[in-house]
Amino acid sequence: MPSHPKLAAEFVKNKDRAHWHDESLWFVRSKRDKAARQIPEWELLREQASKIKMHTISHLPDLLEEFERNATARGVQVHWARNATEHNEIVHGLLKKHDVTRVVKSKSMLTEECHLNPYLERHGIEIIDTDLGERIVQMQNMPPSHIVMPAIHMKKEEIGELFHEQLGTEKGATDPQYLAEAARQHLRQKFIEAEAGITGVNFAIAETGGFVVCTNEGNADLGTSLNKLHIACMGIEKLIPRAGDLSVFLRLLARSATGQPITTYSSHFHGPAPGAEMHIVLLDNGRSEISGSDEFRRSLNCIRCAACMNTCPVYRRSGGYSYSNTVPGPIGSILGPAKDPKANATLPFACSLCGSCTDVCPVKIDLHHQLLTWRKEIRVKGFLPVSKRISMKMMSWLMQAPRMYRFVGKMARSIVPYLPRFMLYNRMNDWGKQRELPIIPKQSFREWMKQNHDDK
Amino acid sequence: MTTSKEDILNQLRSQSVPPTDLPDLQSIELASQWIRYEDPAEQFAETLASVGGLCVRVKNVDEINQRLSELTAYQEASQVCSQIAGCGQPNVSIPDITDPHDFENIDFAILPGEFGVAENGAVWITNEGGPARTLYFLAQHVALLVPASDIVNNMHQAYQKLEFAENSFGTFMSGPSKTADIEQSLVIGAHGARSLTVFLVEEAF
Amino acid sequence: MAPKVGLFIPCYIDQLYPQVGIATLKILEHFGVDVEYPESQTCCGQPMANTGCTNEVGPLAKRFVDIFKGYDAVVCPSGSCVSMVKHHYAEYFSDNAEYEELKAKTYEFCDYLTNILEVKTLSGRFPHKVGLHQSCHGLRELRLASSSEIMGPPFGNVRELLESIEGVELSQLQRPDECCGFGGTFAVSEEAVSCMMGEDRVHDHEQAGTEVLTALDMSCLMHLDGIIRRQKKPIRVMHISEILVECL
Numbered sequence: 001m002p003s004h005p006k007l008a009a010e011f012v013k014n015k016d017r018a019h020w021h022d023e024s025l026w027f028v029r030s031k032r033d034k035a036a037r038q039i040p041e042w043e044l045l046r047e048q049a050s051k052i053k054m055h056t057i058s059h060l061p062d063l064l065e066e067f068e069r070n071a072t073a074r075g076v077q078v079h080w081a082r083n084a085t086e087h088n089e090i091v092h093g094l095l096k097k098h099d100v101t102r103v104v105k106s107k108s109m110l111t112e113e114c115h116l117n118p119y120l121e122r123h124g125i126e127i128i129d130t131d132l133g134e135r136i137v138q139m140q141n142m143p144p145s146h147i148v149m150p151a152i153h154m155k156k157e158e159i160g161e162l163f164h165e166q167l168g169t170e171k172g173a174t175d176p177q178y179l180a181e182a183a184r185q186h187l188r189q190k191f192i193e194a195e196a197g198i199t200g201v202n203f204a205i206a207e208t209g210g211f212v213v214c215t216n217e218g219n220a221d222l223g224t225s226l227n228k229l230h231i232a233c234m235g236i237e238k239l240i241p242r243a244g245d246l247s248v249f250l251r252l253l254a255r256s257a258t259g260q261p262i263t264t265y266s267s268h269f270h271g272p273a274p275g276a277e278m279h280i281v282l283l284d285n286g287r288s289e290i291s292g293s294d295e296f297r298r299s300l301n302c303i304r305c306a307a308c309m310n311t312c313p314v315y316r317r318s319g320g321y322s323y324s325n326t327v328p329g330p331i332g333s334i335l336g337p338a339k340d341p342k343a344n345a346t347l348p349f350a351c352s353l354c355g356s357c358t359d360v361c362p363v364k365i366d367l368h369h370q371l372l373t374w375r376k377e378i379r380v381k382g383f384l385p386v387s388k389r390i391s392m393k394m395m396s397w398l399m400q401a402p403r404m405y406r407f408v409g410k411m412a413r414s415i416v417p418y419l420p421r422f423m424l425y426n427r428m429n430d431w432g433k434q435r436e437l438p439i440i441p442k443q444s445f446r447e448w449m450k451q452n453h454d455d456k
Numbered sequence: 457m458t459t460s461k462e463d464i465l466n467q468l469r470s471q472s473v474p475p476t477d478l479p480d481l482q483s484i485e486l487a488s489q490w491i492r493y494e495d496p497a498e499q500f501a502e503t504l505a506s507v508g509g510l511c512v513r514v515k516n517v518d519e520i521n522q523r524l525s526e527l528t529a530y531q532e533a534s535q536v537c538s539q540i541a542g543c544g545q546p547n548v549s550i551p552d553i554t555d556p557h558d559f560e561n562i563d564f565a566i567l568p569g570e571f572g573v574a575e576n577g578a579v580w581i582t583n584e585g586g587p588a589r590t591l592y593f594l595a596q597h598v599a600l601l602v603p604a605s606d607i608v609n610n611m612h613q614a615y616q617k618l619e620f621a622e623n624s625f626g627t628f629m630s631g632p633s634k635t636a637d638i639e640q641s642l643v644i645g646a647h648g649a650r651s652l653t654v655f656l657v658e659e660a661f
Numbered sequence: 662m663a664p665k666v667g668l669f670i671p672c673y674i675d676q677l678y679p680q681v682g683i684a685t686l687k688i689l690e691h692f693g694v695d696v697e698y699p700e701s702q703t704c705c706g707q708p709m710a711n712t713g714c715t716n717e718v719g720p721l722a723k724r725f726v727d728i729f730k731g732y733d734a735v736v737c738p739s740g741s742c743v744s745m746v747k748h749h750y751a752e753y754f755s756d757n758a759e760y761e762e763l764k765a766k767t768y769e770f771c772d773y774l775t776n777i778l779e780v781k782t783l784s785g786r787f788p789h790k791v792g793l794h795q796s797c798h799g800l801r802e803l804r805l806a807s808s809s810e811i812m813g814p815p816f817g818n819v820r821e822l823l824e825s826i827e828g829v830e831l832s833q834l835q836r837p838d839e840c841c842g843f844g845g846t847f848a849v850s851e852e853a854v855s856c857m858m859g860e861d862r863v864h865d866h867e868q869a870g871t872e873v874l875t876a877l878d879m880s881c882l883m884h885l886d887g888i889i890r891r892q893k894k895p896i897r898v899m900h901i902s903e904i905l906v907e908c909l
Contacts, residue, residue: 033809044486062475158643216634264631264632267626287468318854349846353797359811397673430850441678448683
């Protein structure tokens with residue numbers, strides 16, 4: 001079972017790299033701050049975004065039907081998938097029907113969640129991720145380590161080496177401009193050859209039956225305007241009621257994600273071009289269950305901007321792969337356990353409860369409080385390590401017995417200062433690996449009070 | 457057997473989710489707080505520059521033609537197309553093209569934009585669905601013409617102008633294509649346009 | 662009549678940092694507060710709550726309310742423990758008037774000092790470069806100062822109070838409110854990340870020239886002090902009350 005502390009410790013071991021990773025993401029967080037500061041009504045916007053999303057979730061079945069009706073009227077074919085398997089089968093069925101063997105795909109965390117790529121590859125279909133970051137990790141046969149910047153964990157030297165091997169760039173070349181140009185040439189060829197385009201969906205509009213896809217590179221548009229089959233894959237929570245609501249979300253999304261005022265391309269799809277087909281796959285995969293939970297419903301507000309990752313002091317230092325989950329960071333540590341609490345039992349604890357994620361979230365998800373609630377669930381479900389369970393039981397017992405508490409404290413104060421260092425600092429003491437223990441005082445506050453204050 | 461759709465909707469309907477209100481984004485209370493600029497066109501130009509684009513304010517198409525000839529990307533272009541009569545010297549005729557792949561080697565495309573948004577430097581572009589839609593993304597360099605009077609302050613005003621009554625495609629395009637996926641280094645010209653010039657045109661075109 | 666304040670001294674301050682409790686008491690009494698220290702208090706239950714062991718918290722929460730309900734106000738030199746009582750006790754009390762009342766009158770020490778006692782400055786001197794660590798729970802749960810994520814006018818009584826003291830120069834940090842990495846049991850269960858976070862905070866204070874590192878929470882400082890002492894850095898750690906008591 002993957003353990004966050006273990007994988008995080010491995011990442012941190014390379015201090016220079018962990019610092020570099022931390023600084024890269026802090027830089028993005030700083031850009032977000034700068035962009036948000038330019039909007040005097042920033043907090044008001046966050047509030048409206050949250051309200052719109054909460055409303056949507058509370059009316060989700062009706063809105064989904066409204067969306068289907070309106071999309072269908074525009075000639076869009078709507079498909080429903082309970083889970084990843086159904087999703088992949090639907091997508092594959094459509095490609096097969098059109099005899100498609102070459103597909104380009106713009107970034108979609110949902111298709112990552114469904115492991116669509118390996119599924120299609122098993123069925124003999126070439127599927128090329130066209131977001132540069134995602135293409136880089138795809139070449140490495142790895143998942144994204146970040147949902148907006150999939151290759152944020154990689155150094156340009158590593159990307160240069162990868163491109164040298166797979167795209168034939170010059171050995172030792174590391175200039176981002178040069179490497180991006182090589183990717184441009186490579187991917188343009190793929191766009192031209194592709195017989196179908198798959199995209200994710202940032203927002204789907206119930207009242208119009210349309211949907212919006214945001215990219216900076218233009219890859220979603222190139223991937224869908226050159227061929228006759230567009231398949232858009234979306235989670236059912238991506239819905240919003242009205243087109244006008246986009247004004248709120250498009251103002252927040254890119255500013256929160258990268259500090260840009262808006263993504264370069266925010267494309268609105270309202271029906272297929274003449275002679276082409278447009279399909280939408282609506283995926284549940286556990287979302288409807290989350291919508292029933294008072295504690296975790298708000299996590300469905302998420303617009304996948306990754307601001308919580310960029311600000312998370314743990315994510316920045318432990319890297320995306322330490323979460324072993326499609327979506328890493330604070331939001332991933334909520335969504336992961338919802339899917340598989342046992343496998344993801346350490347994620348809600350990969351958090352110092354600093355609350356920065358909650359304050360930075362454009363749709364006001366109470367992330368750190370949900371993480372705290374998840375800890376409770378993990379305990380109730382029995383996935384908390386025995387050591388933690390027992391120590392907390394003992395501590396609670398001790399704290400309910402003030403006399404015993406006093407006695408234990410007194411004993412510790414009279415023994416600990418005389419213990420040799422090796423008894424205090426050893427393998428058993430995780431605190432003391434890199435930190436000194438507090439210096440034990442001669443008396444407790446309570447003892448001091450007794451001596452000095454109780455006469456008052 | 458129930459369908460997936462029924463299952464999903466039933467599952468959603470079986471839960472009691474307390475209903476919450478939808479805010480009225482056009483209410484005075486909110487609308488009065490959306491950002492406005494003293495000179496939206498100036499703000500648009502500034503924002504566009506900050507996202508790597510170039511805004512040029514011109515009187516009419518004649519002036520655009522003159523300014524185009526000063527642009528290196530235009531001078532060096534071997535295949536040019538234009539969707540605006542009299543603008544540029546196109547050598548590829550858009551109506552003649554039925555397969556968007558034939559636009560593959562277009563170096564410079566001159567295309568219409570509907571309006572601009574001051575707060576983010578975006579231009580709303582739309583297309584009825586012909587192959588020309590590809591041009592916005594496939595051409596190496598793109599120039600957009602936008603009526604100078606059509607710059608809105610913010611996205612809320614932008615959406616008030618949009619209707620989506622017909623099947624159509626539309627994009628907010630803010631600057632040239634870009635990526636920062638390699639070590640956060642900004643590279644202009646990822647897959648789409650390597651440069652974006654927006655002409656704010658005073659006279660009708 | 663002076664208000665009767667129940668002094669809430671978190672368990673680890675009682676056992677490990679008595680001087681913090683003493684300083685808090687002295688300051689409150691200096692400003693004429695009638696302070697009482699209820700003997701039977703132990704722990705608010707936060708360590709158990711943050712580990713998910715809520716069954717173990719219930720009895721402690723009920724004890725806490727029983728012990729402190731009779732006071733006009735409850736004051737505690739820890740933002741984190743106050744936030745536990747104010748924001749995370751609700752689930753143990755359904756519709757309980759006693760708890761609701763207690764919740765409203767429980768204060769972090771500096772909050773009480775600056776907002777209720779309205780102390781805006783102190784007469785003493787403290788000629789040091791002071792680094793103020795914004796403990797997260799005081800910042801983002803109790804909102805005792807503006808956090809860098811929220812867009813709005815900056816505020817922070819503690820910063821202002823420190824700035825008003827003669828001789829105090831506040832350090833300019835590169836990251837003004839990044840978490841120190843203590844996080845309760847996180848400090849042990851995620852030891853590697855926790856220590857790296859702590860080290861990074863210490864470096865930030867080092868580059869800013871901090872001589873005295875202070876905070877509203879001794880728990881953050883326990884963690885940072887552990888790193889400072891292990892690495893033998895020339896930074897002294899003092900709880901905010903220890904600085905203020907020197908300036909009376």
